[in-house]
Amino acid sequence: MLNTLRKLITEVSAAQNLEEALTIIVKRVKQTMHTDVCSVYLTDPLNEERVLMATDGLLPEAIGKVRLARYEGLVGLVCERAEPINIDNAPEHPRYKYFPETGEEQYSSFLGVPIINHGQTLGTLVVQDRHRRRYAEEEVTLLLTLAAQLSGAIAHAQASGRIQMGQRKRNSGGDKPFRGLAGAPGVAIGVGVVVYAGADLDAVPNRYVTDIDAEVLAFENAVAQVRTEMAQLRGQLQHIPAEDRAIFDAYQLMLESDSLIKQTVQKIRRGNWAPGALRETIHEHARVFAGMDDAYLRERAQDIRDLGLRILSRLQSKETAARTYPQQVILVSEDLSPTMMMEVPSTQLMAIVSARGSGSSHVAILARAMGIPAVMGVEDLPTGDLNDVEIVVDGFQGFLFIRPSPTVLREYKRLRKEESALTADLLTLKDQPAVTLDGYRLPMYANTGLLADIRSSLGHGAEGVGLYRTEIPYMVRDRFPGEQEQAQVYRKILEAFAPKPVYLRTLDIGGDKNLSYFPIQEANPFLGWRGIRVSLDQPEIFIVQIRAMLRSAVGLNNLNILLPMITTVEEVVEAQRLIRRVHHEILEEEKTVIEMPRVGVMIEVPSAVYQIKQIAKRCDFISIGTNDLVQYLLAVDRNNRRVAALYDCLHPAVIQAVIQVVEGAHALNKPVSICGEMASDPAAVILLIAMGLDSLSMNAVNIPRVKWVIRNFSRDHTQRVLDEVLRMDGAEAIRRHLNATLENAGLGGLIRAGK
Numbered sequence: 001m002l003n004t005l006r007k008l009i010t011e012v013s014a015a016q017n018l019e020e021a022l023t024i025i026v027k028r029v030k031q032t033m034h035t036d037v038c039s040v041y042l043t044d045p046l047n048e049e050r051v052l053m054a055t056d057g058l059l060p061e062a063i064g065k066v067r068l069a070r071y072e073g074l075v076g077l078v079c080e081r082a083e084p085i086n087i088d089n090a091p092e093h094p095r096y097k098y099f100p101e102t103g104e105e106q107y108s109s110f111l112g113v114p115i116i117n118h119g120q121t122l123g124t125l126v127v128q129d130r131h132r133r134r135y136a137e138e139e140v141t142l143l144l145t146l147a148a149q150l151s152g153a154i155a156h157a158q159a160s161g162r163i164q165m166g167q168r169k170r171n172s173g174g175d176k177p178f179r180g181l182a183g184a185p186g187v188a189i190g191v192g193v194v195v196y197a198g199a200d201l202d203a204v205p206n207r208y209v210t211d212i213d214a215e216v217l218a219f220e221n222a223v224a225q226v227r228t229e230m231a232q233l234r235g236q237l238q239h240i241p242a243e244d245r246a247i248f249d250a251y252q253l254m255l256e257s258d259s260l261i262k263q264t265v266q267k268i269r270r271g272n273w274a275p276g277a278l279r280e281t282i283h284e285h286a287r288v289f290a291g292m293d294d295a296y297l298r299e300r301a302q303d304i305r306d307l308g309l310r311i312l313s314r315l316q317s318k319e320t321a322a323r324t325y326p327q328q329v330i331l332v333s334e335d336l337s338p339t340m341m342m343e344v345p346s347t348q349l350m351a352i353v354s355a356r357g358s359g360s361s362h363v364a365i366l367a368r369a370m371g372i373p374a375v376m377g378v379e380d381l382p383t384g385d386l387n388d389v390e391i392v393v394d395g396f397q398g399f400l401f402i403r404p405s406p407t408v409l410r411e412y413k414r415l416r417k418e419e420s421a422l423t424a425d426l427l428t429l430k431d432q433p434a435v436t437l438d439g440y441r442l443p444m445y446a447n448t449g450l451l452a453d454i455r456s457s458l459g460h461g462a463e464g465v466g467l468y469r470t471e472i473p474y475m476v477r478d479r480f481p482g483e484q485e486q487a488q489v490y491r492k493i494l495e496a497f498a499p500k501p502v503y504l505r506t507l508d509i510g511g512d513k514n515l516s517y518f519p520i521q522e523a524n525p526f527l528g529w530r531g532i533r534v535s536l537d538q539p540e541i542f543i544v545q546i547r548a549m550l551r552s553a554v555g556l557n558n559l560n561i562l563l564p565m566i567t568t569v570e571e572v573v574e575a576q577r578l579i580r581r582v583h584h585e586i587l588e589e590e591k592t593v594i595e596m597p598r599v600g601v602m603i604e605v606p607s608a609v610y611q612i613k614q615i616a617k618r619c620d621f622i623s624i625g626t627n628d629l630v631q632y633l634l635a636v637d638r639n640n641r642r643v644a645a646l647y648d649c650l651h652p653a654v655i656q657a658v659i660q661v662v663e664g665a666h667a668l669n670k671p672v673s674i675c676g677e678m679a680s681d682p683a684a685v686i687l688l689i690a691m692g693l694d695s696l697s698m699n700a701v702n703i704p705r706v707k708w709v710i711r712n713f714s715r716d717h718t719q720r721v722l723d724e725v726l727r728m729d730g731a732e733a734i735r736r737h738l739n740a741t742l743e744n745a746g747l748g749g750l751i752r753a754g755k
Helices: 002-013 018-032 073-081 137-159 212-235 242-256 258-269 274-290 300-315 338-342 362-370 406-427 451-459 483-497 532-537 539-552 569-590 606-610 612-616 626-634 641-646 652-666 682-691 700-710 715-725 731-744
Strands: 037-044 049-056 085-087 109-117 120-129 181-184 187-194 329-333 349-354 374-376 390-394 399-402 444-448 465-469 502-505 559-563 598-603 621-624 672-674 695-698
Touching: 002 018, 018 037, 018 049, 018 120, 018 137, 049 073, 049 120, 073 085, 073 109, 073 120, 109 137, 120 137, 181 362, 187 349, 187 406, 212 242, 212 258, 212 274, 212 300, 242 258, 242 300, 258 274, 274 300, 329 338, 329 390, 338 362, 349 362, 349 390, 362 374, 374 390, 390 406, 406 700, 444 451, 444 700, 451 483, 451 700, 465 483, 465 695, 483 502, 483 539, 532 539, 532 569, 539 559, 539 569, 559 569, 569 598, 569 612, 598 606, 598 612, 606 612, 606 626, 606 652, 612 621, 612 652, 621 652, 626 652, 652 672, 652 682, 652 731, 682 700, 682 715, 682 731, 695 700, 715 731
Parallel strands: 187 329, 329 349, 349 374, 444 465, 444 695, 465 502, 502 559, 559 598, 598 621, 621 672, 672 695
Antiparallel strands: 037 049, 037 120, 085 109, 109 120, 181 374, 187 390, 390 399
16 A cells, blocks of 8 residues: 555656646546545635545546535535545435536445645545445545645645636636735735746756866956946945845955855865856855754845855856836745845835745845835745736735735725825834833833844834844854954944943854854754853853953943843853953953943743742843743744744733743842844733833834834733733734734734725
């Protein structure tokens, strides 16, 4: 049976389309199981009917015509129970439904198994026989295995429009959206323009060359062309803040760096031709970033690949052809890059859609800066069919409507108009304080990791930096950065915000966020050597960083040091000891007054939650990193689509954990902030106000939105809402309740399209 299954799967995998695959399935299953009929019924998502899509044994003219209501007949019973139905005399079963056009009156036995994908019932795989018999257990398991194998292909075909349900036309207006990740808020309507990368690094082979100098010259000329190209593209972005043009500055730095250019030249001098040497170098750099735990840093791998493709295209002498764009462009790609965006005139670019990527992608960051909606990571996106097709993009929910119906189109035109009015209103809040209706003040800080974010943070009303990721100076080098190099970076961020507070997080590597020159190999990296554990086990690295931080703060006195991934009290004690030692040493060396900075702890793991009072005794402040805390509390990888629905900061366990941390720290008069995504979730902010958080830190672009929530509630009101939420058992019910609360307060525009 196993060999039969392997052969069948191989044959199905080679099919050109789903219809051909279904035909193979019904034919081969019928032969293998020595039965008289095999059929596949699929669910029409528009009306929940089960449609006969393929059969070997029933009359072929019934295909596409036989339809059963959602739970009608034995086929519907299989879907209703989501389990196999094995009957030796089907016509006598009370749920039996006879269709004369199938010619099935001659068949007695029935075995049906559900076809399920990610909890959604897509249809039923059925075998029937003239003779009365119950199918053997191995036959049932074979059919179940085939259905499981088939489910992914069916889900993909239905989503991409490559399967038609009977007489329904594929070109009809779409009321069912494709679903992706919300990359940038807003609503847009336009015409699809599909773009692809102009070169394929993965396809480049190695090739030995003898004229090394000529090959190096060709590579250097290609790099020079791309440098010019980047400068031109950056020049087209003068209408947005400089920090949001930072990706092109980063490209220029990479084009001048030893780690990229010189490494490629070294590989050429070892005998590989320029494209092959470039491929090796780009892959090496991209692997480092792609393997990181931090979503923002992981997305930088795509920036490196994009740069490599640009250089390769010049080596291959493939110039980008000039093209004319429609007036309202919805830019679509399998893997959209910032340079692809910049090739579209800014006045014509309405929105972007990418089959890959996330809200941390640079294209999503650029989209937010440019004020255009973005939907990222759209599964089963039929990219090849979207040129010149009308598309509606909902960046709030991550929805994409292809060929929208008149009803959908009319509604989103109305929402787009309201969205424009709301955006104008939010801009007026930039200089307003984040204070509730009854006077509760909640400072708003920015999360950042780039110096280029400074202007954006200040421009959106940030009152300081709640989390500065110090990993980046380590990531962009092929060695540990020196004390002076780090101090220069830290000084710039401290000066930009002085006297407002800046919280510098110490080096947070490990897990799957490694340095190329300091690899960490572990069987289970997420529960391994990471964060403060690395710093304390390698004190020479930690001490250099602390020295750089202290020296950068001379005369400013707005430095706060944040310790990541604390799991034990002993870690806090040891880190504090080293910081005091470094402070004492610098005072003796420099003969300069440097205030001892405030030192705080990030609460990211359950053990720290349960020891919050013991930890709070030994530090100056607490910062809750909800991204990791939710992940560890719920045992959910936030980057895994299979369990993404389980990852929710409004889970009752998360809410209780935050309350416990706030109460424990406040009992010792220690302030508490939140620096994870929970701080920028409008629904969650209602609860955070009630809990008594002392500050919130988030991506700068979210500050006006969160400020709008704070300024429209009294703390008494939020405490009543919190009491109601604490009586609820699930995240879904809690979110519905909080969203309704926002709607009732006139803030629905924060959670959906419209005002």
